[in-house]
Amino acid sequence: MSETSDKQELSLPVRLRKLFFSTLYLSAFTFGGGYVIVSLLKKKFVDELHWINEDEMLDLVAIAQSAPGAIAVNGAIVVGFKIAGIPGILVSVLGAVLPPFVILTIVSFFYTAFRENFAVQALLYGMKAGVSAVIIDVVFDMASGIVKGRDAILIMIMIASFIANYFLNVNVVWIILVTAGIGAMITIFRNRGEKGGTK
Amino acid sequence: MIYLELFLAFLHIGAFSFGGGYAAMPLIQEQVIDKYHWMTISDFTDLVTISQMTPGPIAVNAATFVGTQIAGIPGAIMATAGVCLPSCIFVSVLAWLYVRYRNLSVMKGVLTCLRPAVTSMILAAGLMILLPALFPEGIAAGVGNFQVRQLIYFIAALLCLRRFKIGPIKVMIGCGAAELIVRLVLMAVG
Numbered sequence: 001m002s003e004t005s006d007k008q009e010l011s012l013p014v015r016l017r018k019l020f021f022s023t024l025y026l027s028a029f030t031f032g033g034g035y036v037i038v039s040l041l042k043k044k045f046v047d048e049l050h051w052i053n054e055d056e057m058l059d060l061v062a063i064a065q066s067a068p069g070a071i072a073v074n075g076a077i078v079v080g081f082k083i084a085g086i087p088g089i090l091v092s093v094l095g096a097v098l099p100p101f102v103i104l105t106i107v108s109f110f111y112t113a114f115r116e117n118f119a120v121q122a123l124l125y126g127m128k129a130g131v132s133a134v135i136i137d138v139v140f141d142m143a144s145g146i147v148k149g150r151d152a153i154l155i156m157i158m159i160a161s162f163i164a165n166y167f168l169n170v171n172v173v174w175i176i177l178v179t180a181g182i183g184a185m186i187t188i189f190r191n192r193g194e195k196g197g198t199k
Numbered sequence: 200m201i202y203l204e205l206f207l208a209f210l211h212i213g214a215f216s217f218g219g220g221y222a223a224m225p226l227i228q229e230q231v232i233d234k235y236h237w238m239t240i241s242d243f244t245d246l247v248t249i250s251q252m253t254p255g256p257i258a259v260n261a262a263t264f265v266g267t268q269i270a271g272i273p274g275a276i277m278a279t280a281g282v283c284l285p286s287c288i289f290v291s292v293l294a295w296l297y298v299r300y301r302n303l304s305v306m307k308g309v310l311t312c313l314r315p316a317v318t319s320m321i322l323a324a325g326l327m328i329l330l331p332a333l334f335p336e337g338i339a340a341g342v343g344n345f346q347v348r349q350l351i352y353f354i355a356a357l358l359c360l361r362r363f364k365i366g367p368i369k370v371m372i373g374c375g376a377a378e379l380i381v382r383l384v385l386m387a388v389g
Binding site for chain 1: 213214215216217223245248249252253254255256257258259260263264267268272275279282283285286287289290291293294295297298301304305307308309310311312313314315316317318319320321322323324325326327328329331332348349350352353356357360361366367368370371372373374375376377378379381382
């Protein structure tokens with residue numbers, strides 16, 4: 001009903017509006033840490049709208065992880081930038097920040113009642129299983145793409161970075177830096193090999 | 200003056216919390232409790248509890264919570280703006296470099312190797328939610344604390360997502376609603 005007479009479907013105002021409401025809606029459901037929004041953004045912008053492809057999405061997540069700040073905010077920023085440049089960033093940050101802002105302002109007034117509420121406790125208990133299923137569902141898609149590529153180095157990187165992150169609690173920034181270094185070295189060596197050592 | 204202080208304190212938190220999530224917690228503690236005394240430790244514990252129960256990153260939640268307590272809604276806006284500003288700058292510079300240089304062969308090599316690493320880190324984040332849900336007291340505490348219902352919800356949720364292609368938000372709310380119904384039934388029966 002709010003449709004203006006935009007003939008072109010992907011005009012900037014349309015994209016910005018879609019971006020704002022998507023990040024607003026998704027951010028309201030990022031229970032259990034920032035990776036939920038990464039999964040939700042992937043479902044929305046890769047699988048549903050096809051505005052970003054799957055490899056790009058993984059690159060954008062790597063960017064979101066390498067910068068300081070909350071992953072949910074950073075994830076919204078990269079997607080916003082990819083879709084609509086600087087205006088996209090402003091719109092997606094606003095969308096990502098508004099739900100926690102409003103909810104926290106309200107909850108801070110009724111904190112005790114909120115914490116002890118029967119329905120809230122039950123919902124939060126059950127949602128933990130749902131949240132982890134949403135994250136693991138997205139991992140299935142991403143990992144199967146990598147395994148099908150049958151590149152031994154990439155599969156080793158996947159296993160090694162899982163061990164480093166999950167079992168050894170290595171900060172994600174170090175994992176990204178080391179992996180990026182490995183990637184750069186492999187490319188340089190391969191290029192040299194192809195060119196027969198000439199530069 | 201207080202607005203500027205709030206802005207700068209949260210700018211600091213936003214600029215140095217590399218790695219997301221719990222990396223922000225010690226920084227929030229340092230700025231908000233130790234340096235400016237805007238909060239006590241027990242307020243901070245409440246904040247962490249609230250953050251786990253509500254959507255949104257802990258740093259944004261902290262900015263809203265502290266800002267509101269210290270200087271009302273304008274304070275909350277200043278603190279939230281401060282915590283998001285470094286993200287906006289760093290991420291857009293990196294994203295710009297990515298768009299500009301991603302066709303260089305070295306950049307392609309780097310990105311190809313990063314993808315599996317990112318996938319693993321997302322998996323690790325999923326397991327860090329799933330395992331405490333299944334074993335609230337830890338796996339070492341034995342099968343006594345195993346949550347059968349959580350396992351059922353998890354499997355059902357995964358089926359809904361992968362086989363029946365139901366949207367993720369519906370699935371998440373469905374799991375919460377299922378638990379609410381189970382508890383209501385248990386109460387009615389017992």
